[in-house]
Amino acid sequence: xxxxxxxxxxxxxxxxxxxxxVKNFDKAVELLTVWSEKSxxxxxxxxxxxxxxVCANLTLQHHMLEPVQRIPRYELLLKDYVQKLPPESPDxxxxxxxxxxxxxVAKHSNAAxxxxxxxxxxxxxxxxxxxxxDIVDPxxxxxxxxxxxxxxTRSNSTSEKYLFLFNNMLLYCVPKVIQVGAEFQVHLRIxxxxxxxxxxNDVQFPHTFLVSGKQRTLELQAR
Numbered sequence: 181x182x183x184x185x186x187x188x189x190x191x192x193x194x195x196x197x198x199x200x201x202v203k204n205f206d207k208a209v210e211l212l213t214v215w216s217e218k219s220x221x222x223x224x225x226x227x228x229x230x231x232x233x234v235c236a237n238l239t240l241q242h243h244m245l246e247p248v249q250r251i252p253r254y255e256l257l258l259k260d261y262v263q264k265l266p267p268e269s270p271d272x273x274x275x276x277x278x279x280x281x282x283x284x285v286a287k288h289s290n291a292a293x294x295x296x297x298x299x300x301x302x303x304x305x306x307x308x309x310x311x312x313x314d315i316v317d318p319x320x321x322x323x324x325x326x327x328x329x330x331x332x333t334r335s336n337s338t339s340e341k342y343l344f345l346f347n348n349m350l351l352y353c354v355p356k357v358i359q360v361g362a363e364f365q366v367h368l369r370i371x372x373x374x375x376x377x378x379x380x381n382d383v384q385f386p387h388t389f390l391v392s393g394k395q396r397t398l399e400l401q402a403r
Contacts, residue, residue, distance in 0.1 A: 185274025188258070192281035195254070199292035201247050209241060251286050258282055305344065309351070310362030315369070321347040329401040331385050338385070338401055341367075348372050350391065352398060370395050 216223045226240055235243070258279040265272050299318060305325070306316050324345045329338040342364055344351040349371055353364035370393035378390045380399070387402040 181270060183271035183274065184261070185271045185276070185278045188254075188278035189274060189281060192278060192285055195251060195282070195285045196288050198247055198251055198285075199289040202289055203292050203296045205244070205248055208244065212240065212244075251282070251289055255279070255282050255286055308363040309344070309353070309366060310364075312366060315349075315351070315366065320349075323347060327403075331382075331388055331399040331401050333399065336384075341400075343400075346372075350375065350393070368396060368398075370398075 212226075216226060229235065230237075230239055258275065262272070262275050262279055265275060269275075298321070302318065302320060302322060305322055309315060322344065324343075326343060328341050328343050330341045331338050340355065342353045342355055344353065349369050351366050352368040352370065353366050356363060356365055370391065372393075375391065375393040378392070380388045380390060382388045385401050389400055389402070391398045391400060
């Protein structure tokens, strides 16, 4: 009475460990490339290992990619297996449940990768802003960023600024002339809570709008 559904059900929860490997994959490959270029002994060692019969003429990068592809392969294999199983098969119920579990593992892995990428992007933004203590928060979500013109009604002119819109705040920044360390200086932080945006019909300055919050009101011009 051959069956695999019950076996996969027991092992499926452990497959979530793959997400840790997958999260670190890009960094690991990058590190390998850097040291292959920097260090000749390291390069020779890798080449020597790859020549061995056990490596089956495949590169180290190829072997590193195998675990990344494993969960999607399990998912495809099980889908195919369930489709081909006769309806009365004693393994049908277990196999369908196993497929559901593998699907959840794949989802967990993808979510872990997405979260890692979000944090990496967020950290890169914080570095551009000079890592100010009251701004750095891993729970923040960057929604949009880009250049903007600040309209000065007093001098009847515009000056270039830069906006970072997060889920909880709008950062009104000035690009630094000498870009040592931070790329921008935060001039103003407006809380999203209670913030209003109003479009203006200004003939002299088209595409202008008002951003008003608890902290201040700004007149801005888009491209």
